Amino acid sequence: xxxxxxxxxxxxPFVVLLTFAALALAAPAxxxxxxxxxxxxxxxxxxxxxDRTLPLIALEFAMLGSADQDPADKPGVAHxxxxxxxxxxxxxxxxAFHNRLEGKAIxxxxxxxxxxxxxxxxxxxxxxxxxxxLLRLALTEPRFDAAAVERSRAQVMxxxxxxxxxxxxMASRSWWETAFPNHPYGRPVNGTLxxxxxxxxxxxxxxxxxxxxxNTIKLAIVGDIDxxxxxxxxxxxxxxxxxxxxxxxxxxxxPQGLGRRIVIPLDVPQAVVNFxxxxxxxxxPDFMAAYIVNHILGGGSFTSRLYREVxxxxxxxxxxxxxxxxxxxxxLLVGSTATRADATGQTIEIIEHxxxxxxxxxxxxxxxxxxxxxxxxxYALGLDTSNRIASQLVQIQLDKLGIDYVxxxxxxxxxxxxxxxxxxxxxxLDGGLLTTVVGRPDGVTSTDNGVEGAPAHHAKPSGxxxxx
Amino acid sequence: xRKPLTTLAALAFAAHMLAGSLLASSAGTATANGxxxxxxTLPNGLEVVAIPDHRAPVVTHMxxxxxxxxxxxxxxxxxxxxxxxxxxxxTEKNPxxxxxxxxxxxxxxxxxxxxxDYTGYFQRVPRDKLKEMMEFEADRMTxxxxxxxxxxxxxxxxxxxxxxxxxxxxxxxxxEQMDAALYLNHPYGRPVIGWRxxIEQLNREEALAFYRRFxxxxxAILVVAGDVTAEEVRKLAEETYGKVPRxxxxxxxxxxxxxxQQAARTVTLADARVTQPSVSRYYLVPxxxxxxxxxxxxxxxLGHVLGRGANSRLYQALVIDKGIAVNAGASYDGxxxxxxxxxxxxxxxxxxxxxxxxxxxxxxxxxxxxNGVTADELERxxxxxxxxxxxxxxxxxxxxxxxxxxLATGATVEQVRAWPDRIRVVTADAVRDAARKWLDKRRSVTxxxxxxxxxxxxxx
Numbered sequence: 001x002x003x004x005x006x007x008x009x010x011x012x013p014f015v016v017l018l019t020f021a022a023l024a025l026a027a028p029a030x031x032x033x034x035x036x037x038x039x040x041x042x043x044x045x046x047x048x049x050x051d052r053t054l055p056l057i058a059l060e061f062a063m064l065g066s067a068d069q070d071p072a073d074k075p076g077v078a079h080x081x082x083x084x085x086x087x088x089x090x091x092x093x094x095x096a097f098h099n100r101l102e103g104k105a106i107x108x109x110x111x112x113x114x115x116x117x118x119x120x121x122x123x124x125x126x127x128x129x130x131x132x133x134l135l136r137l138a139l140t141e142p143r144f145d146a147a148a149v150e151r152s153r154a155q156v157m158x159x160x161x162x163x164x165x166x167x168x169x170m171a172s173r174s175w176w177e178t179a180f181p182n183h184p185y186g187r188p189v190n191g192t193l194x195x196x197x198x199x200x201x202x203x204x205x206x207x208x209x210x211x212x213x214x215n216t217i218k219l220a221i222v223g224d225i226d227x228x229x230x231x232x233x234x235x236x237x238x239x240x241x242x243x244x245x246x247x248x249x250x251x252x253x254x255p256q257g258l259g260r261r262i263v264i265p266l267d268v269p270q271a272v273v274n275f276x277x278x279x280x281x282x283x284x285p286d287f288m289a290a291y292i293v294n295h296i297l298g299g300g301s302f303t304s305r306l307y308r309e310v311x312x313x314x315x316x317x318x319x320x321x322x323x324x325x326x327x328x329x330x331x332l333l334v335g336s337t338a339t340r341a342d343a344t345g346q347t348i349e350i351i352e353h354x355x356x357x358x359x360x361x362x363x364x365x366x367x368x369x370x371x372x373x374x375x376x377x378x379y380a381l382g383l384d385t386s387n388r389i390a391s392q393l394v395q396i397q398l399d400k401l402g403i404d405y406v407x408x409x410x411x412x413x414x415x416x417x418x419x420x421x422x423x424x425x426x427x428x429l430d431g432g433l434l435t436t437v438v439g440r441p442d443g444v445t446s447t448d449n450g451v452e453g454a455p456a457h458h459a460k461p462s463g464x465x466x467x468x
Numbered sequence: 469x470r471k472p473l474t475t476l477a478a479l480a481f482a483a484h485m486l487a488g489s490l491l492a493s494s495a496g497t498a499t500a501n502g503x504x505x506x507x508x509t510l511p512n513g514l515e516v517v518a519i520p521d522h523r524a525p526v527v528t529h530m531x532x533x534x535x536x537x538x539x540x541x542x543x544x545x546x547x548x549x550x551x552x553x554x555x556x557x558x559t560e561k562n563p564x565x566x567x568x569x570x571x572x573x574x575x576x577x578x579x580x581x582x583x584x585d586y587t588g589y590f591q592r593v594p595r596d597k598l599k600e601m602m603e604f605e606a607d608r609m610t611x612x613x614x615x616x617x618x619x620x621x622x623x624x625x626x627x628x629x630x631x632x633x634x635x636x637x638x639x640x641x642x643x644e645q646m647d648a649a650l651y652l653n654h655p656y657g658r659p660v661i662g663w664r665x666x667i668e669q670l671n672r673e674e675a676l677a678f679y680r681r682f683x684x685x686x687x688a689i690l691v692v693a694g695d696v697t698a699e700e701v702r703k704l705a706e707e708t709y710g711k712v713p714r715x716x717x718x719x720x721x722x723x724x725x726x727x728x729q730q731a732a733r734t735v736t737l738a739d740a741r742v743t744q745p746s747v748s749r750y751y752l753v754p755x756x757x758x759x760x761x762x763x764x765x766x767x768x769x770l771g772h773v774l775g776r777g778a779n780s781r782l783y784q785a786l787v788i789d790k791g792i793a794v795n796a797g798a799s800y801d802g803x804x805x806x807x808x809x810x811x812x813x814x815x816x817x818x819x820x821x822x823x824x825x826x827x828x829x830x831x832x833x834x835x836x837x838x839n840g841v842t843a844d845e846l847e848r849x850x851x852x853x854x855x856x857x858x859x860x861x862x863x864x865x866x867x868x869x870x871x872x873x874x875l876a877t878g879a880t881v882e883q884v885r886a887w888p889d890r891i892r893v894v895t896a897d898a899v900r901d902a903a904r905k906w907l908d909k910r911r912s913v914t915x916x917x918x919x920x921x922x923x924x925x926x927x928x
Contacts, residue, residue, distance in 0.1 A: 377575020
């Protein structure tokens with residue numbers, strides 16, 4: 001799509017407007033959607049897209065420090081704390097809080113990630129004051145009432161019990177634990193059956209006190225709201241947070257266990273396979289070339305090499321894909337598939353073969369050209385709701401790509417050459433893979449009997465008779 | 469009816485959003501902003517719906533066929549869904565993969581889905597590609613070419629999909645058994661993906677016969693949402709779909725009807741992998757197509773008050789007040805051609821038994837049957853549901869999905885548009901009456917998901 005970038009300059013008495021950029025791809029027919037950088041009177045920056053088509057406001061935000069800040073012996077603190085923010089805050093107990101949300105159809109949710117705490121708010125324009133008030137209360141005055149804490153803890157434990165016998169969760173947990181031993185990334189975000197019962201309210205309060213702060217916040221607002229109103233609401237909502245987060249430094253780490261395969265027995269007809277290796281940092285000059293290479297290998301379309309070889313030609317799996325994952329302290333290429341027991345070995349071989357072949361030969365010119373047009377076109381099409389646009393604007397801020405990134409993105413893709421992708425394919429795909437398999441795959445075994453580094457609690461639900 | 473199966477795992481429509489909720493033409497401040505939706509029919513019988521949305525220069529192009537798993541011949545379960553997969557195998561004019569290649573090259577999104585009542589195909593593309601999408605889609609309406617070479621691997625793909633969705637998942641296996649027990653005679657008792665032993669026997673000839681029977685313009689609905697006018701949609705549709713001749717006459721969808729249900733049923737699924745037991749119950753209830761006026765809307769409100777979110781009766785009673793469950797809820801989806809289900813469920817905390825949970829659920833239902841819902845509950849539920857319709861305007865794909873699913877199950881554009889108005893007039897008495905009439909255990913099945921504690925060698 002070639003929508004001309006339109007740069008508009010507006011000024012507003014209540015906010016400092018620093019930069020302008022056009023969201024060329026999601027440009028409405030009436031003109032370009034402008035991303036404004038607004039700084040609230042209290043000094044908090046947000047990116048704003050004003051759109052009065054619908055009477056809605058979408059807010060997305062992120063703050064640095066979440067599960068990575070869990071105590072080493074107590075994974076799951078950030079996750080449990082995050083889930084409790086809307087379970088009673090300020091003058092409202094859980095029920096009263098939820099009644100207020102529902103009565104005004106305000107959608108509010110929080111998520112604990114490995115690096116970031118994230119929040120989402122969606123409200124009708126008319127209810128914006130109440131919506132932002134409830135968000136403020138959740139962030140600054142969560143109650144942690146005993147009943148709510150135990151209720152949430154029971155829900156997390158229930159989920160964890162399910163995960164111990166879910167092939168997808170088991171494969172993923174095993175992968176991360178093996179790739180990042182003795183590192184926050186190796187610990188499950190939602191904790192373990194052993195750690196969650198030990199989490200105290202003090203643990204949660206301490207973590208939130210250290211992490212929820214103004215200096216790391218990234219905000220984006222999309223919808224029917226002007227810059228002055230947004231600035232005032234931002235101050236009212238986030239202004240009372242501490243100025244500065246006190247984060248425990250997290251060391252950089254490269255994924256471990258490359259070349260290993262871990263098979264965890266579970267009595268299911270279909271084996272789940274997770275695979276992955278080193279990726280590429282978001283700030284690396286070769287990132288865009290790697291992004292193209294990944295798309296060709298197993299990115300999300302019906303035309304990738306893995307999709308063609310594993311699914312289309314041989315019918316070995318319903319889904320097979322991989323993606324680049326960039327975290328603050330590591331970078332990965334991870335993928336997954338699921339296949340019947342007697343085809344698991346063959347499927348893994350095909351995936352490894354395709355990765356090797358792409359590393360050695362690089363993409364063809366045709367693949368390269370098509371990947372570029374795909375990646376340029378798909379960006380706009382993915383931004384199909386106000387919250388998705390806001391979420392992407394937060395991500396651009398977290399990735400430090402600049403407010404003009406949306407405009408520049410196509411030219412960054414165009415600048416990549418076929419030779420770049422050949423060079424980067426080798427760099428990206430030559431590092432070896434760590435593979436985890438959960439199921440009863442025929443003839444596929446652990447490279448090292450899964451002993452070293454395989455966490456004890458995986459042995460428990462291994463499909464051996466559990467209760468006697 | 470139930471959540472449709474999609475061809476790629478990546479796509480997930482929010483399940484509750486499919487619950488028949490629709491667009492706001494008069495919901496509060498959205499009144500002036502609701503799109504003007506145009507509906508017409510081409511001479512060959514194709515229905516055309518245009519939903520203008522000019523916020524971005526993109527369109528969502530969807531073609532819906534009024535055929536789903538409930539239209540399959542007994543013994544051939546899974547055929548509608550298998551055919552959906554095979555529609556990606558190419559035509560004489562556009563051989564295998566070409567359509568997907570073109571969509572991928574422009575960065576478009578595409579997928580397809582199958583439910584009990586409909587099968588749909590869609591692409592999201594820049595607006596200037598709309599006609600090309602229409603040409604491709606019109607071409608595969610009657611031009612499908614299937615070879616055994618293409619069909620056989622795809623059958624394996626579908627079997628892996630069945631493994632992933634059902635065989636690997638004890639809760640999904642229980643859900644299949646409950647549907648089969650709920651429907652004594654109606655084909656909604658069959659899984660959309662099919663019974664595994666029947667999927668294994670599906671073949672090219674059967675797929676083509678099914679295709680010729682149901683894929684014809686007079687059995688389809690075109691829905692285009694996006695940066696395009698109704699006039700453009702109509703014109704482009706005439707130039708593309710308009711040239712496809714009717715190839716079959718479509719009979720009314722007269723599926724076998726349920727007899728009077730007289731006995732509460734229970735089913736139990738035991739699996740060694742169950743670490744979190746649960747209990748759920750399905751009631752056979754009217755859909756928006758089979759209900760008396762206002763009844764489906766009352767059931768919608770009832771499902772909401774009983775079981776949507778942390779304010780609901782079930783969550784409040786079981787999770788908050790009694791503290792015996794980690795979760796509890798309910799749902800009703802009225803978007804179906806024939807009688808559908810209202811479901812309730814509860815997940816116990818350790819130390820609580822399933823009978824205790826079931827008893828607590830029964831007490832909640834008995835209370836609503838006896839005393840109905842409060843004015844406050846009614847108001848909150850309606851506000852939330854009507855706001856859903858406003859929020860839907862923010863997602864072009866969801867709007868297209870709602871209109872398509874509703875029209876494919878017998879609703880009119882007018883009915884869809886007026887849905888918030890109909891919700892607004894639901895009274896507390898109507899909700900209570902719906903509960904009294906339809907929460908009848910004789911028309912229900914209760915399912916228990918439990919841990920199989922037998923030694924491994926004794927399990928089948």
